[in-house]
Structures are given as structure tokens and as C-alpha cells.
Amino acid sequence: MMAAFSPKFKRALRKAGRLECCEVCGWKVPRLANKGLDASHIVSKNSGGPERVDNVIVLCPRCAVVFDRFLKPAIAKAFKLCNQNKQTKYATPKDWATAEGMRARGDNI
Numbered sequence: 001m002m003a004a005f006s007p008k009f010k011r012a013l014r015k016a017g018r019l020e021c022c023e024v025c026g027w028k029v030p031r032l033a034n035k036g037l038d039a040s041h042i043v044s045k046n047s048g049g050p051e052r053v054d055n056v057i058v059l060c061p062r063c064a065v066v067f068d069r070f071l072k073p074a075i076a077k078a079f080k081l082c083n084q085n086k087q088t089k090y091a092t093p094k095d096w097a098t099a100e101g102m103r104a105r106g107d108n109i
């Protein structure tokens with residue numbers, strides 16, 4: 001959530017032009033200061049993700065839910081299947097398999 005990031009961090013995102021619209025669907029609400037957008041960690045702090053602009057994705061509320069609840073677990077499952085043949089070794093953040101981001105926001109999952 002944006003509240004988790006410092007003003008300096010948000011300024012860096014804004015300066016990089018990353019707070020203009022949802023980076024998945026393009027949605028924005030121009031009349032809101034934050035355009036209805038939140039920055040979400042790609043790899044959470046609990047999984048060792050750094051506090052850097054290249055470790056966040058700017059999402060609208062709908063895409064944030066889809067990302068945490070469905071995409072991360074789906075990718076984690078796909079990586080697990082790929083790794084079973086031992087020809088690949090994808091490192092999957094632990095929170096991707098558990099929808100940790102949803103719990104961190106207090107969402108009911």
C-alpha cells in the first residue's frame with residue numbers, strides 16, 4: 001500500500017512517471033491525488049525484497065487484488081511444476097505461494 005512507502009520513495013516513483021496509471025490495465029482517477037493507485041511490492045520485505053522502485057508495481061485496487069491473490073500463487077505453482085523436472089530452478093518468493101500480500105493488507109482470503 002502507498003502508506004507503507006516514504007514520501008521520498010513516492011517522489012522517486014512520481015519522478016519516474018510511474019504514478020500516472022495502473023501498470024497493468026492503465027486505469028486512473030485523475031481527480032484523486034494518487035489517481036487511485038497503490039504501489040505494491042513485487043517481492044515483499046518478508047521474502048527479502050528490497051525497498052526500491054524497481055521492486056514495486058503500481059496498480060489500481062482491482063489489479064492489486066488480482067496480482068496478490070491470483071497471479072503470484074499461479075506463477076509460484078507454475079515455477080514449482082517447472083522445477084520438478086530439475087532442468088529449471090526458478091526461485092519463487094515465499095509470499096507468492098501464500099498470498100501473503102493479501103493478508104498484509106488485511107484482506108479476507
Ligand SMILES: [Zn+2]
Pocket residue numbers: 022023024025026027059060061062063064
Ligand atoms: Zn489495474
